[in-house]
Amino acid sequence: MATAAPTADFVGLLGQSLGVFNIKYFGLIAYVYPFLLIVLCYFVFKNFKKFDFAFAQFVVGIFLFFIAFLMFQALSTSGANSGVIGGFIVSALKEVIGAIGTAVTILMIFIISLGLAFRENFIIVLRKAFVDKEPNGYEEKSRSVKEVRARQIPKIERKKPKAEEIKEEELIDAQVLNDDEPNLDSEPEFEPEPEMEPAQESRPATIGGVEILNEVAENKKLLDQIERGKVEKPKDFVLPPLKFLNDPPKRSHNINEAEIDQQISNLLDKLRKFKIDGDVVRTYTGPIVTTFEFRPAPHIKVSKILTLQDALAMALKAQTIRIQAPIPGKDVVGIEVPNQNLETIYLKEILESEVFKNASSPLTMALGKDIVGAPFVTDLKKLPHLLIAGTTGSGKSVGINAMLLSLLYRNSPQTLRLMMIDPKMLEFSIYNDIPHLLTPVITEAKKAITALSNMVAEMERRYKIMSQTRTKNIESYNEKMKSEGGEQFPYIVVIIDELADLMMTSGKDVELYIGRLAQMARASGIHLIV
Structure with missing residues (x-):
């Protein structure tokens, strides 16, 4: 496309007419913009299938930048090189807001156009370009958290497991997505090495204004320990004896x-x-x-x-x-x-009772005694989740500890794994060294969000594997794997103490993941106690 008025012998009469038209209406920018227009058209054509709000915002930003440049050209030059379009807009603005107001308006349009095109404030763009020397740039806020994480987390080799060879995979470190769309037909199979290549540092993503750490910096230690061999499962695990619990005192059962x-x-x-x-x-x-x-x-x-x-x-x-x-x-x-004289109930009484010993479920929990003094237990699989509520000092944490110990007295690390979230940093610290833990006890809200999102991913992974083996729940899957010699899924119990405090710091994200687990996780063997 001709942009000036050269000889008709070189570009022809049509090219000469277009050149005169461009110089007249667009000014000196006519020598440059046709090439930029070609690049923009190619970019639009290449990304048309991905057309979304962010892409439309980018195109609008480029268009406003072009208009602002025409106005700036008309304001700073005079004569035929200023362009009719820019001159018309500038003349109209001068009559209304004067020369200074016009200059300020042009500057504002420049800033707005760059903000739309780059999806950030122009000042932030300049600061990141000349002050922050981070090679990774910045993450677009308009992208979803899954897209941000997919770009930052190393790719993991995926293989389709056969029904007769499926073993319990290591708990997923993160949701691994392709760049364009998730591959729903394949399952993750992690490499046996526990070490992961460190990803490049990047800025934290946000959900609903709450900053979430990526699985590469502070959370890497946490994620490396999620079912990747950091916490070993003892092969010859022996259930602990009841002698570690306090003996109840001898009571006189005489009734007044x-x-x-x-x-x-x-x-x-x-x-x-x-x-x-x-x-x-x-x-x-x-x-x-x-x-x-x-x-x-x-x-x-x-x-x-x-x-x-x-x-x-x-x-x-x-x-x-x-x-x-x-x-x-x-x-x-x-x-x-x-009663005037209240009786203290000891956990050892319940664990020694016949009702607890004869219970068939591995998730049988001791809750205490009923109104007539008989030991009372329940099956977490039938609940299938448990919400413990009460005023401060009413014994919520004591109840959680009793349930936790009753689970540990019935299960080895091969049949039960635990994830504990304790914002109070005091209640679950004594459990940090037990082999049942998927991760060390989590005390930070950001790490809790990451761990819960990984638990949702593990739930989805289990459902896909069970659908391939044509089993409906974890019991039928484990029974089939037992007959075929495959590795079975352990039950996973997620225990959250002081949920209210966790909700205050990152309510939207915690609510999202807990809601998904509460709705769907029962059949996959994942249960919540909060």
Whole structure:
């Protein structure tokens, strides 16, 4: 394309006309912009399939930069070389805001155009170009975190596992994606070497304004230890003996019948004052509360009894009582009154009980005793996740430790792996050396986000492998691998203490990953205790 007015013999009449047109309307920039236009067209054609908001923003930025240059040319030069288009815009602006206002407007358009084109503030671009000597440049904020991580994490060789040869893979270090789109048809198989080549340093990515460390700098140590041989699984692991736990003291199980009879009398007298007839048919004395089973007369509404909770507490001289109306499967109302002398429940009592020893599930947890004093256990697989809530000092952390120990007393590192997140930095520090840990106890919010995202990736990996082996859950998969001689998946329990503190520092990200695990992770053998 001709940009000036050379002889008609060289470019022809059409080229001469185009040259005159360009010089007249665009000025001196007409000698340069056709070549830049060709490059821009090639760039648009090459990336048209990837056209998105960021690409459109880049094109708009380049267009505004071109307009700003035309205006600057018209303001700084005069005569035919200034260009009709730029001169028209500058003349109109001078009449409205004057010469100084026009110059400021041109400068603002320059800054805005560069900000749109480079997707960052122009001042930041200049600072990074001339002050920060980082070779990696900067990460575009408009890109998703997965794209940022995919560009920074070393590629991992992928192979398609056969059903009869599938073994438990090392827990995924990070979500590995291709540059364009994820490859959903292949599974990761990690190299046996535990060491990973360090990736180049880069700026941290963000999710919802929360800075997230990439898996290359401070988190590399954490990620290297996630199922990559740093924490060895002992082959000849022996479950710990119960002698390490405190023995419960010898208790006298004599029940003060006179005191219970007095409470029954006070309870019935108070109910009769409110015209509620009935009898106490049975009592249970447990370690914490005494339960009175009250059978109301046939004409008495159960809802009427519920309204008398405070009045009954005063009659029984108790701080508070609990009314269960009715007890499921019975025709009685349960009234629970706290004992004057509370009994301490020892974990060793529960672990020595027949109900715990005879439980078939490897994820059987000791919770304590029921209202009648019988040991109470539950199966985490049936829950399948557990949320522990309560006021400060109510025993949440004590309960988590009891559940944790009951899991450790039933499982070797081959059948159970643990991931502990402890923002308080005190509660789980004593578990740092146990072989069941996937990682050392995590105490930083940023590392917790990375670990939870890796756990989501491990969940997805397990589901893909189980779909290839045509199994529906971890139990059927492990049973099939046991018959075929393959390595089985261990159960993974993620334990988070002080979730509220973690949510305050990085709520959106933690909520995202915990939500995904809570919704989908049960069949893959991953469970949450928070």
